[in-house]
Amino acid sequence: MEQAQERAGRSGRPKVVLGVAGGIAAYKACELLRRLTETGHDVRVVPTDAALHFVGAATWSALSGHPVSTEVWEDVHEVPHVRIGQAADLVVVAPATADLLARAAHGLADDLLTNTLLTARCPVVFAPAMHTEMWEHPATRENVATLRRRGAVVIEPAVGRLTGVDTGKGRLPDPVEIFEICRRVLARGAAAPDLTGRHVVISAGGTREPLDPVRYLGNRSSGKQGYALARTAAARGARVTLIEANTGMTDPAGVDVVRVGTAVQLREAVLKAAADADAVVMAAAVADFRPLSYAEGKIKKKDGEEPVPVALVRNPDILAEISAERARPGQVVVGFAAETDDVLANGRHKLRRKGCDLLVVNEVGERKTFGAEESEAVVLAADGGETPVPYGPKEALADTVWDLVAPRLPAGASADASSAADPTV
Structure with missing residues (x-):
């Protein structure tokens, strides 16, 4: 972290190397470059020769404010094949083709970008883009x-x-979304991606229980906290399955998204995804009840008649179920408790009742937590620990949750790590 601060201090801006490999998605890297430069990062673009077939050097140079080259032989006196990587606070390759991933994995150094990857001692992010068959090929997976x-x-x-x-x-x-991953990786500095090889499952949003074709019972949850958890986990190296209920938000980069509507659908998706998960974080606001019956047609208002009371039945308690019946040994389960009064007392009672390892307790209301960009909470642990999280961005709370989850995970390779080379496992 000190080295990164020293490097950034020379220009006052974090130094980012944007590597661009030769895929049709190269044009999208222009938007990533714009996001990085507009937020104060000093960006040097290092394309491959193939990338310049899709976007020319003049474009990269104009957008970044730096000269662009693919060769190690230009400006030899400045030793660019060493200096660019040494000076970087972050290297991100987007798109990263199957060819580029292969050359990086085998330590080849046949152009300026692969030389930069070998000399970089900062965090490195690859954003792959290729045909499905290429991504699933055993060579690419390895x-x-x-x-x-x-x-x-x-x-x-x-x-x-x-x-x-x-x-x-x-x-x-x-x-x-790639920019959001880069921002979070930069914020962690030299810290290792401590969730690498782990599969985490996160629920987000709020379930909706239909009354008729146009009405439903719902809640105010926006899903922002669950999405912050997903983005942060991906930036820390995890394979992330995000089960979202009615959020309408853009898919986070590097995250497998499963969309559901009701509590019953959420339960089914969580149980399926949790089968090989190292951790499950239930951040979604799940309806406790659903209507006993569903009206096939819109319920009409009749003059002079009072509405018929809506009979409710209990929804399954997903958090208690997955806590009691862990899908695999050592699986860590995290719950959320949204409370309006006696916040900590109710949270401690819920922690004991649900049987999870950690419970994030926060006070909610019409203008508190739900839909907001910031939050504050206390994370209660089954072993008696309490970790207060002061008011701030939801990603700060997300990082605190993963800080508490990571040391609770069993040591050694996870199921995800052991199957990384074979997509059929």
Whole structure:
């Protein structure tokens, strides 16, 4: 961290190297570059020769304010193949093609970008983009596993339209979301990605229980805290499954998103995803009750008649269920408690009743926590520990949660790490 601060101090701005490999998604890196420069980062773009077939050097130079080259032989007296990596606070490669990942994993140094990757002693982030078959090939999976074992953050590609008519996993994540990962990695400085090889499951948002085709019982949860947990976990190296209920938010980079609506659907998705998870964080606001019956047509208001009372039944208690029946030994379960009064007393009671390892307790209301960008909380632990989190950005609370989860995870390789080279496992 001190070295990073010293490097940034020379210009007053964090130094970022943006590597661009030769894929059709190279044009999207322009948006990532713009986000980085507009937020005060000093960005040097290092493309491959192939990348310049998609976006020319003049564009990169104009947007970054630095000369652009792919060669180790230009400005030899400045030793660019060494100095660029040495001076960086972060190296991010977007897009990272299958070829670039292979060369990086095997330590090749046949152009300026791969030389930079070998000399960098700062955090490195790869944002892969390629066809699904290339991403799923055992060679690519092994290269990804190798880079992750060495401490690089290799975020999962998105699912969507690829080149031509093809659709599948391999799309470059939204540049805005890649920027969020970079920002969080930079904030952690030289800290190792401590969730590498771990699979974490996070629920977010609020369930909706339908009354009829147009009405439902719901709550005020926006899903922002769950998304902050997902982004932070991805930046710390985890494979993340985010189960979102009615948020309408953009998918975080490097995160597998499962969309649900009701509490019953959420339970099904959580149980399925938790089967091989190292940690499960239940940040979603799950409805305690649902209507006993569903009206196939819109419930009409009738003149002179009072509405028929809505009979409710209990929804499954997902947090208590997964806490009592852990899907695998050592699985860490985290719950959330939204309280309006006697916050800590109710939180401690809920922690004992639910049986989870950690419980994040916060006070909620119409203008508190739900929908806000900031929050404050106390994280209660089953072993009696209490960790207050002062009022601040929700990502700060998210980092605190992972700080508490990480040391509770069993030592040794996780199921995710052991299957990294084989997507069929």
